[in-house]
Amino acid sequence: MGAGHGEARPMSARARLDRRLRQRGSWMVSLAVLITIGVPLAGLAPIIQGSDWWFAAMAMATACVGASWAVRASGFRPAFGVAAAFVVWVLVSQWFFAPGTAIVGIIPTPSTIGALIAGFIDAGAQIQVQTIPADPVASLMQLICMACGLIAVVADAAIVARFPAFIGVLALALFSTPSAVQARDVDVVRFMATAASFLLLLWIAARVDGNTRPQRRSMSRAGRSPATALALGAAAVVCALIVPSVTPGLTAQAFADSRNAARLPSVYGAGIDPVIQLGRDLRRTTPIVSLRYTTTADKPLYLKMVDLTDFSTGTWQPDENADGLVQQLTSPTGLADDVERSTVTTDVSIEGLRSEWLPLPYPATTLNGAGRGWTADPDTGVVTLPDSRNDSRGDDYSVDSLVLTPSAEQLAAAGTAVSPALNPLLQLPADLPTIVSDVANQVAAGATTNYDRAVALQSYFTSGQFTYSVETPVAESFDGSNAEALAAFLEVKSGYCVHFAASMATMARVLGIPSRIAIGYFPNSAVSRYVDGKPQYEVLTDQLHSWPELYFEGVGWLPFEPTPGLGISVPAYSLPAFAEQPTQSTAPTPQTSEVTPTTRARDKADPAAESSAGETRSLAQLRGWLIVVAVVAGVCLAGLVPASVRIWRRRRFLASIDRSDTPATQAWRELQDFARDFGIVVSRGDTPATFGQRLLDLRRIPSADVDSLRRAVEREQYADRRHAPVGGLERAKIRVALISIENAIRDEAEQSARRRARLLPASLFVRSDRPS
Template identity: 45%
Template structure:
């Protein structure tokens, strides 16, 4: 049999004879160059590998690459520091990452299949999580059992509850540290597999970016430029070294950009990319730090995750699917109480801010006198005992106006005017305290006689910026037409929102892009007539200011649901995290700040003094109270049989059905995604079947069609197929591979050359010859498949490169 040789590739056959065959082609390196590189560094890993396994780096190189992967995870995990207190959580998380990467690196040095190190890393991940967080339920304290899985499941549930109740920075309780170690350790496993098993180190950049984005999605903060620079530099070094040492896939080594030979160009390109990423945001309008309105330190309650706009955080809490118990309180009031955390008063074109705490003073036993409340206004003292169980907030939930508070631990300050209480070195979680407050009962005559004059100290509570949407002023004027006093106007405003023209919805604002509280959102809300509590409260407060009535927005909790009533006339209420609420407070001369309830659809009864018939009611029939009734909570709870009966959607059967639907949706998504992922594989198989069918049937260019299929298969398996290489030269390289028989390659090369260069018609094969050539093509393809590693075989199936780079003939 004549040996395939070519002047340009004369080393191909001889190289095969010397044993330095083929697997170097899998990485796209020419035999001569691959051999020279191996000879230049005999102590390190060779580009070629044993059959069926990818090339492995040596001990020093594997350790360095694993160390770089470790840095790619440890650095962005450190970027989570603004969200969590202390540093112990970082060391625990990095310990799990180090164990996973070390076990994978050690296993990779052994003569095992390419998937074994990833499996070993998976086992190390599971064992380390078990040892650190659930050793008592594990076999020998190491091996996880079913009890271990149940314990870890409970830890995940506790982590979700802790995240729901805590603010920023959160206390790194054991469940949160477990969640971090679990997820970051899994990401370390993925990153290691991308570098060494899949051999696509460039994709590793997605892993640290995922972690780095977390703090910026939770709270607004200045971008850590230096962290980004170091992270980008480590990533570039990793990709460059992986390519230089033959760990990454090489697709175009014959081009002008040869792997491992463009150090200066790679470093310069990486430096320029980093510089642009750092410099452009600093000089581009709208991307600078000053373009985003930020608030002074400590201005926002941590219950709202220290976000820029607490109204946005409130909406997120309202949409939680796993509400947790925030507090329980027992009160002597006739009905439930609004428990206020903070006031919003500074209505600007930016995010609306809470009241300034600069003038706050240490909290004593007694509070300041409520602003504007005259002694001739009837009041009733209310005593309330509060136990906070799931609200990690810098602000203390209190009824307004509070008189005294006892039982608090830690340092707290009181803001005059608003009578809100803020922590200095404490938080609301775990506090058990007793507060006395006033139930203000103004008469109709007192409200009607309230002057429209606004004191100088309250001028900021009627101020509005210029340029707000005119629909706000025009709607307020239209709604209050005919009203004489400020009180009549306030009642008309509340009636406008509760008369049935508006609907309650936590999703409509998101779909309509007017979520949160600001002037743009208020204007859109007045047109859409659908929103949640912050929209109703914001609209009424802004419209009141446009009419000259001082107003502010209170954010806290609505009364919740009564769970028991005692013989002494007190009642116990439970308040959950999704019962956060916002309501407007309007100021009236001689009476002070009064709460209104414009939000419909929650089963909340507005205060008696805010109803239109209050002025016509007799004193005997009025029982005014600033604390609305809690007739029906927003979301009935599953703790009591009564609630289950009232809301069948929360019964175990309904929950099981809901879970079944969720699993069905998940299965459908997996099937759809899997089907889409297999489309390229199906198209590639269809192309091969069509070509082989054309070869076996009647047609022209039989050998050329078969050769195109072979070259496409080589491209799929990451072999280098230069566009200018001759058929004979490429055939010589194929015949040099251990797994490809040279005889069918020679027959195909000769048949292609006859078709291309023989006189017309002389080279057309008969049916038997076409069948034989189709068989040769299949045999060469099988040889290429045997030559490929498992990783290459998977990529050739899922992402056939020839389908995207070579057009069908």
């Protein structure tokens, strides 16, 4: 017993030493794994602010992979390394994202799990409400770091399992994440860098095999051609770059359309960006609740968040000047005392909206319950939260605002007068496309007052010549609110609220009417429920909207609604019928009226048209996905070509054993190709004895079959057999010996070598001794 135990320890020590020797150089594989993770991970930069998250995530991945390598390099079994990587992942996760919840900082408790789950839940909420690029708050940092660390653990396990190709799936998942979050074209540079890092990993993993015995290493290298691997990899990258460019419908937008049709959950759900982000928000898949409000008004309200007033550079944007901000709401600019008005009270509860601006009805006069530190712009009424809490979620506040009912006579009396103080709100870029001014002057020809011109402009956009679409600006490459985009919009006559609002506001300035663009939420006509007798409205993310506000002397700023197709009830004063009542001294109470039939609500649209459009979209999406399936199938079939060619060649030469005058030589050449496929060294200068001895050096190779086949080859090549035809019995023995030897080689090979021999046979990529 004692002797037995005494022998076990030296054997264990020798095994550890052997494993340490075999792990020399494995640090290069671990480094390649980190590079293959880090390169595609950097693709999240456009959707996450800063770079600290990348360094934190890679630190987590490095800790996990480094722990595994240290265990393997110490001579312990590789499986222990994977376990060590997982333990490090758990420990680092609880130390940084659930501190103080583990027993002695090591053993996780239910509190640890609860804290981590709470972090994930909050991360999901952040994903729903933040805009792009997202602020990497603590919960998002936890999600990114823990996900990256877990990917590193799985990648390390793939290396230990001798299946490094699986890491390509992980790299592809990381690479695809930005496109899944935000419809965008593939970053070609990052794609090539990701592909290069993956090929480097495969190359290093093939050279440094910590599980290959030293005495077999020289043989195993023969079939692993770096040039071949790199050539195949480069060909795959080239195909991936070329195929989309020559395949109709295979575009980022096609995938986005398919995702929208499937109603997949939205990723960035309720945030708001005052310009281009609004279009991205409107194209979001699943609307979520931004806020709820109750009001004493008899109809739903526009809720404004920010005004775009500066158009001097050719792009509508907010005025960045913070001078003149006050900590109270003031009377609206330009409103005369004789304009009829009423006061309504609105109670707002913010849910999913994460913004630095508070949504308010305009003009708001008092604000209660919004906390401290907010400031208001006296000219626009925009309320901004302080930097210390620029997240509106969870805010509940009450606001009093005015409902203005100017008469047609009062609006007409504004004439064309504009105060010099409003000249900045008439500014236009020097390079404004001529189509904008030409159309404005044509539409307003014959109108004598600013009010008549404003009504004419709105009527032009709602006359049926224009269509509402959030996709056309993307497809036609004019998405945005700059001057060039407006010119393209007026040509195409299809866009969404940003284009309608920006075009009308710009054309108003051309006609001498001060204008600005409001961004917020349009009124929802559906009451979700009643609270204390007051209607409560639920405002969703797809109600994000922009509209022009125009200024009239004596009345002040009034909203107009040029966007068709949304079913919005427009103010009565903006309709031509109301403008035709200038002689009335007292205007009737302006009830909101539905716009012309060309601007009917989505739910009242022509069912046949909707069906046709739906079928067109479905067919386009089906075509796109069929193309994807065809491309994937083509790639898979292309990947099977080497294996198919090898099978065909093998069958051909097995058949030649029954027909050739030199069956043993044919079998020997087939055996050499088979050996090449499994990484065994085969030299063109090998004699049958040399190659036969190399086979006999392997374990479990049937020596009798090798000797029998070798002697048959030598007799055919060196003996005079002109008058000794080969009999059927001898041919059968040759075939049996060949198959026996090949089965032994296959049985002795590792799983990865079998897979490589089957799918990428090396014998196809080296010169053979076979006669042509």
